[in-house]
Amino acid sequence: MGARLAHKVMSTRNLRIDNATYWSDSKTVLQWLTMDPRNFHQFVMHRVAEIPETTLVVQWRWVPSKLNVADGATKITDQTQQKTWITGPGFLKAESSHWPTTTKQESFIDTSEIRKHVMTTRSRSAVTFNAHYFSNWRRLYRAVALILLFVDRLRARHASSHDDGPCEQGEDVTFIAFAEELKALSVGAAVHRGNRLVGLNAYLDNDGVLRTRSRLNSIDIAEDAIVLAPGCRITNLIVRSFHEKYHHLAYETAINDIKASFYISRLRVLYKSVRVDYFGPLLVNVGRRKEKRWVAMFTCLTLRAVHFEIAHSLDTSSCIMCLSNFMALRGLPKEIFSDNGTNFKTTEKAVREELKNIEHDKITIKFDGIKWRFNPPGAPHMGGA
Structure with a gap:
């Protein structure tokens, strides 16, 4: 209210005011004016943020409570303050060097109005992401690479004091579609008869990726193909990337190129369904x-x-x-x-x-x-x- 009143007076036309000084007997409030108002609760934050809009922090000074004539309107005292209420305390007529100052730097800061940030954490068994958010395979690939790079940097930073353990696999449709097969292969068991992977010589590599051994394995010219679920969004994006690579032509060439790196059941049916309309x-x-x-x-x-x-x-x-x-x-x-x-x-x-x-x-x-x-x-x- 004092800052608003002073701003209103100083904005009056034909009234020249070179400087203004604001007095407060609250050392806590004077400390708040030097702090970021966003750190306070809402009530204090709005009021502390408004004061610097019309005043400067250096214009605010401390006055002892005994010399604060503003208390005469709210506190009962034995002394009559009629004179000082009109003219103000006597030190105002002296030089500014004789004005009251704090005797020592206040080290105590009132934190009762400072907003407290509570951080909660919870453990998850796997890192999940929404593959449907991405429109093509390259963007999804780059996003996952950035996530893994970020995780590696965090672990490197905390390696001296923490042991986070192995990285959990991301959960997508492929892991859900082959959950039973992955569980059996992870313990070294064979896939039971009648399973869709029984004739593929499927296995888990050192990174936990489901692969299938083919005849190319005997001549060691390429890595084993990665098994992908046909109904997976990631599978669709990979097939679409090959489709765009060959400019929607060279049908058999694109199919063979996909088979060199991935095994996808009913691949030809999936490939025919991938088209670019616009x-x-x-x-x-x-x-x-x-x-x-x-x-x-x-x-x-x-x-x-x-x-x-x-x-x-x-x-x-x-x-x-x-x-x-x-x-x-x-x-x-x-x-x-x-x-x-x-x-x-x-x-x-x-x-x-x-x-x-x-x-x-x-x-x-x-x-x-x-x-x-x-x-x-x-x-x-x-x-x-």
Whole structure:
């Protein structure tokens, strides 16, 4: 209140004030003004943070409680303070060198209002991460590498005083899918008859990775293939990376390249299901955060002209909006050729079933007269350009 009142007076027009001094008989408050207000509880934090906005810390001085005339309004005393209440204490008329000061540096700090940080820890049997958060294999690989590097640095820092033991394996779909097989192989037992790994000569290497011995093991030219579960997100990202490596062509070459490092059951079925509908994702700035966007590419099969549209996501709504934006600039196409992407299929179905009129965001889009043709499944070369 004192800082607010002084600021109001000093802001008055035609009133010149060169300096101001603020007095308090609370040494605790004077200590608080020299500390970071974020360390206090909410009530004290807001008030301590407001004072430096209009005053300087050096302008605050200490006054003994006996000379503090402000106490006359709240404390009962035997002495009359009518004069000092109006004119202030007598030392104010003297030079600043004669003003009261603390006799010694206060070493005691009142910590009753300082916010206490309580840290709790709990042990976990394994480190988990969400593989579905990553859109491609390279980003997932780099993220896991950074985590392992961070863990190694922490252990190196505490190696002299702590023994953390061996690193726990991360829990993903592969370990869940082969939980029974991993448990048997870890104790040296054989996989029972009828198991899906019984004919693969599966084993656990020194790092606990499930591998399978093949005929290449006899000539020692390559490492044994790593066994991956076909329904795992990580498996899907790895297959997609090979698919993109060969630019969605060279089907058999990509399959053989995958088999050189990984064993995936029903690999050909999985590989056919991996397609790139749009190119992307691209990271764009939205305010202070980054979001993923895709780009839909329209190619004229007559003139080879190319048109790009930004897609907010891979859903049907974004596909319809990209198509409507394209037609708004280029006109209504007679035929559309595309692969068998899910978003393309559902868009074509919506166009056909809604009588060629779709209301999207209160805008009626007319698709009457368009013939939508899909390429044969598993034939990306049918896309022409």
